[in-house]
Every structure is written in structure tokens, then in C-alpha cells.
Amino acid sequence: MKLETFTSVAPTTQAEQMLNDLADALDIPASRYDAAERSYKSVGSWLDRPGSRLANYETTIYPHGSFRLGTVIKPLNDEEDYDLDIVCEIQASKREYTQKQLKELLGLELKDYARSKHMEAPAEARRCWTLNYADGAQFHMDVLPALPDGARQKLLIEAMNRPSDLAELAMAITDRDHNTYELYSEDWPGSNPKGYSEWFRSRMKVVFDARRRAMALNERASVEEIPEHSVRTPLQAAIKILKRHRDMRFSEEPDIRPISIILTTLAAHAYNQEVSIGGALQGILERIDRFIEVRDEVCWIENPTDPRENFADKWEENPEKKDAFYDWLAMARADMDLAMRMTDADAFVDALAPRMGRSLVESAVVHQKRLESLLGKRGQAKNFVSNKIRKILDAPHRKPVVWRELASGTVSIDEMTVTRHGFRPYAVGNDSDPLPKRADLVFHAKTSVPFPYKVYWQIVNTGLDASRQRGLRGGFEEGIVQAGRLEKRESTLYTGSHSMECFIVKDGYCVARSGPFIVNIL
Numbered sequence: 029m030k031l032e033t034f035t036s037v038a039p040t041t042q043a044e045q046m047l048n049d050l051a052d053a054l055d056i057p058a059s060r061y062d063a064a065e066r067s068y069k070s071v072g073s074w075l076d077r078p079g080s081r082l083a084n085y086e087t088t089i090y091p092h093g094s095f096r097l098g099t100v101i102k103p104l105n106d107e108e109d110y111d112l113d114i115v116c117e118i119q120a121s122k123r124e125y126t127q128k129q130l131k132e133l134l135g136l137e138l139k140d141y142a143r144s145k146h147m148e149a150p151a152e153a154r155r156c157w158t159l160n161y162a163d164g165a166q167f168h169m170d171v172l173p174a175l176p177d178g179a180r181q182k183l184l185i186e187a188m189n190r191p192s193d194l195a196e197l198a199m200a201i202t203d204r205d206h207n208t209y210e211l212y213s214e215d216w217p218g219s220n221p222k223g224y225s226e227w228f229r230s231r232m233k234v235v236f237d238a239r240r241r242a243m244a245l246n247e248r249a250s251v252e253e254i255p256e257h258s259v260r261t262p263l264q265a266a267i268k269i270l271k272r273h274r275d276m277r278f279s280e281e282p283d284i285r286p287i288s289i290i291l292t293t294l295a296a297h298a299y300n301q302e303v304s305i306g307g308a309l310q311g312i313l314e315r316i317d318r319f320i321e322v323r324d325e326v327c328w329i330e331n332p333t334d335p336r337e338n339f340a341d342k343w344e345e346n347p348e349k350k351d352a353f354y355d356w357l358a359m360a361r362a363d364m365d366l367a368m369r370m371t372d373a374d375a376f377v378d379a380l381a382p383r384m385g386r387s388l389v390e391s392a393v394v395h396q397k398r399l400e401s402l403l404g405k406r407g408q409a410k411n412f413v414s415n416k417i418r419k420i421l422d423a424p425h426r427k428p429v430v431w432r433e434l435a436s437g438t439v440s441i442d443e444m445t446v447t448r449h450g451f452r453p454y455a456v457g458n459d460s461d462p463l464p465k466r467a468d469l470v471f472h473a474k475t476s477v478p479f480p481y482k483v484y485w486q487i488v489n490t491g492l493d494a495s496r497q498r499g500l501r502g503g504f505e506e507g508i509v510q511a512g513r514l515e516k517r518e519s520t521l522y523t524g525s526h527s528m529e530c531f532i533v534k535d536g537y538c539v540a541r542s543g544p545f546i547v548n549i550l
């Protein structure tokens with residue numbers, strides 16, 4: 029799949045400030061970073077104690093994933109934990125241990141550690157052990173056993189005549205699904221979080237170094253005294269915003285959500301040292317899909333530390349994941365393009381609420397709203413929106429309008445005809461009493477726009493019933509105009525409140541839209 033060429037507008041001054049505030053709102057508090065650091069260092073000290081089963085080996089414990097890259101964001105809600113991914117690299121060899129033996133050895137130590145801290149026992153996952161912290165901490169730690177494997181990986185990559193600069197940082201990891209899991213073997217699964225981190229930082233080095241120096245100068249400190257996690261570059265901020273956008277978009281379809289390593293890798297490739305968050309988002313979204321290769325008709329997103337690994341390997345066996353990525357990208361482009369045009373806080377909130385979360389965006393623009401109030405920019409009075417309508421307008425799968433809006437006419441859905449087996453057809457209005465399932469519907473719209481024009485319908489389903497059956501919809505479907513009649517046929521399939529909206533498009537502009545017509549189904 030290939031999207032149309034995308035070119036965004038430069039963000040307004042107000043939008044740029046609100047994007048900065050939005051990135052701030054996504055940050056986890058410094059106290060969370062400190063608590064996470066204390067937690068994994070505490071595990072490291074336990075493994076280094078004289079009575080440890082690993083006392084004869086040098087062990088190194090360090091974070092990987094979003095904590096290491098500086099792209100961690102708050103969970104979607106207070107009930108969710110965030111992941112703290114930790115590597116426990118043990119200076120042993122594959123001749124001494126099988127994957128299973130090494131993992132079980134670390135597991136015994138972590139069980140003793142948890143017991144000493146009055147924590148519940150660690151849970152075994154496919155590759156790692158999970159330590160669950162108390163509710164107040166709001167995180168869990170995944171501890172991955174590993175051995176150094178740089179020399180072997182470097183030789184394997186050089187045999188391909190590919191650059192191996194970062195390969196010496198590679199490690200071998202455990203995986204109970206691997207075919208040599210219980211065997212003594214040189215063939216272990218590999219990973220390279222240190223190498224990936226080095227590559228990621230190289231993609232933003234110019235801006236990162238400049239900002240760290242500026243912070244040091246401002247605080248009259250040395251550069252080394254400025255913690256790396258306190259320096260936020262536009263690349264890191266843009267990735268945080270895009271990750272939240274992704275999380276919200278697939279909050280009801282998590283099994284097809286694009287994985288973070290794909291978003292992070294493509295964004296880092298597309299980043300061109302832009303110095304503002306708006307500029308970074310604009311550049312990344314414009315260029316991001318250029319770094320997806322097609323090799324022998326297979327989509328390929330290469331691991332920058334290992335040319336043998338394709339981060340998009342699941343797309344081939346599950347094309348729905350590939351479609352989900354491109355669907356998300358189209359929505360991210362449309363949402364950010366709209367948000368960057370805004371000069372008003374309320375309009376900015378409405379543009380991003382469906383895929384960022386209304387409460388998050390509203391909390392982020394408090395400063396801008398206060399400024400607007402001081403400047404006397406009250407804007408137009410907002411119409412009251414019921415909770416039911418708001419839920420539909422903010423549905424994360426409801427696609428943003430893809431046409432520029434130029435109101436020059438009207439369109440309205442006046443009524444809907446309901447036909448049920450054994451009953452005479454009857455008409456109902458907007459947000460009427462709930463209808464039964466397996467009824468046929470015909471929506472009737474009228475417009476003042478003179479023909480020719482195109483008509484589009486947007487169906488937005490909500491609720492668990494539609495979600496479970498992959499029937500949420502939310503896109504635009506072109507209709508047919510027959511003898512001046514605008515009609516759309518549907519049926520009642522899913523319990524919940526759903527909506528239909530009619531759009532009139534002329535010369536590439538949306539010249540009229542009806543607003544949502546609510547259909548309730550038992």
C-alpha cells in the first residue's frame with residue numbers, strides 16, 4: 029500500500045506552543061524515572077551480593093526500550109502500568125549454560141529478591157521475568173537474561189558485507205519458544221538494545237547536544253551533570269505524541285496496533301534535526317513511509333543494528349497489521365495537519381481529542397486558554413454537546429475529514445425509515461428509542477447544494493458488540509445520487525449508540541455536512 033504524497037502546513041505559533049504543552053502532558057514525572065532507576069539498581073545490587081548464585085560472574089543491569097530512548101509516555105489511564113524493560117547481562121558463556129538454565133538461574137535470584145522485598149513472586153514470560161511492584165508505583169519490571177554475543181554477531185554481519193559498527197554491542201537472549209532453548213548451542217536468539225540506543229541517539233545528536241549544553245549553561249553546571257533523561261529533543265517529543273495517537277486509535281483493537289519499534293525506527297529515520305516539535309512532526313509524517321522497503325514483494329523495516337532482522341515481519345503473515353499501520357498513518361497526517369492550523373485552544377482540543385484523549389489535550393492547553401482569556405480572545409460560543417454525541421465525535425476510529433471545509437450550503441438527515449420482518453415500515457428521528465437488531469434502515473438526506481457534487485456517508489459504531497466483531501467502521505463511503513435523492517441503506521447489527529453523517533463534496537471541498545444522526549440499538 030502506498031499513500032498519496034503528503035505535505036503539511038507549518039504550525040501556527042499557537043499550535044506550536046500547544047504541541048509543546050501536549051508533549052509535557054505526556055511526560056511521566058521525574059519522580060517516576062527516579063523510582064524506576066532505584067528499582068532496577070536495587071535488583072542489580074541484589075545480584076551482586078556475596079551470596080548470589082551469580083556472584084562468580086560480572087553482571088550488568090540496564091534499561092532498554094522506551095525508558096532508555098527517552099520516549100516513555102504515561103499510560104492511557106490510571107489502571108494501566110507502564111513497562112520498565114531491563115536487561116540483565118551476565119558475563120558467562122553459552123558453553124556453561126543453556127538458555128533454559130540461565131533463565132531459571134536468574135529466576136531463582138529474582139524470586140529470592142521479591143521475597144526479601146515482600147513482593148509477589150516474579151512471573152515467567154516467554155523471554156523474561158516480570159516483577160510487579162505495588163499499585164502506587166504503577167509499573168512492572170521485565171527482566172531479560174542475556175549473555176554478551178558481540179563478537180559472533182559482528183562476524184555474521186560482516187559475512188553479509190554489511191556494516192557491523194554496532195554489532196559488537198549485541199547480546200544473546202533467552203526465548204523458551206526457540207528450538208535450542210534446552211540445548212547447549214551457539215545458536216541463541218539475539219538482540220542489541222545498546223546498539224539500537226546508540227543509533228537512535230545518532231539520529232538526533234546535533235539537537236540533543238545543543239540542548240544539553242544550553243541546559244548546563246542555564247543551570248551553571250557541567251554537561252555531564254545534566255541527566256540524559258531530562259533532555260527532550262523534538263524527535264523524542266514527536267514520538268511520544270505519535271505513540272499516544274497510536275495507542276488511542278487502537279485502544280479498541282490492540283491486537284493490530286503498530287508496534288513501538290516500528291514507529292520509533294521509522295520516525296528516527298525520517299527526522300531531519302528539526303528544532304521544533306511541530307517541525308519534527310511535520311517532517312516525520314511527510315517522510316516516514318519512505319523508509320519502508322519492499323524486498324521480493326515483502327515489506328521490510330530493517331533493524332538498524334542487524335540487517336537480518338525485519339521489524340515488519342508480522343505484516344507478511346498478518347496483512348491486517350500492515351493495513352492498520354497505513355490506516356493509522358493517514359489519520360495521524362490528517363489530525364496533525366488540522367491541529368497545526370489552529371490558533372484557538374478549543375479548536376485544537378477538538379482536532380486531537382479522538383486520537384489523543386480529550387482530558388489529556390484539555391489539560392495540556394490550560395496555559396493557552398488562560399492566555400486567550402487575558403488577551404480577550406474568547407472565540408465563538410461553543411454549542412452544547414451531549415455525552416452521547418461527544419463519545420461518537422471522540423471515537424478513536426472515527427476518521428477525520430479529509431477535505432478542506434468551505435461551507436456554502438446545507439445538508440441534513442431528516443429521518444430514517446425502519447423495516448422489520450413482519451412489520452410495516454415506519455420513520456424515526458435522530459436519537460430515537462432503541463431499535464432491535466436485524467432491522468433494515470434507510471437514511472434520507474436533503475441538501476441545498478446544486479448538483480453536480482459527490483455525497484459521502486460516515487458510519488461510526490461504538491460499544492463492545494461492534495468492537496468484538498470488528499465492526500467499528502468510521503471511514504467515508506461514497507454514495508450514489510439518484511434523481512436528486514440522497515439515501516443510505518444499513519442494518520442494525522450491534523448493540524449500542526451509533527451515528528451516520530452525510531457530507532457533500534464539490535470541487536474537492538466539503539461544502540456541507542449534516543452532523544451526526546444517532547441510532548440506538550438494543
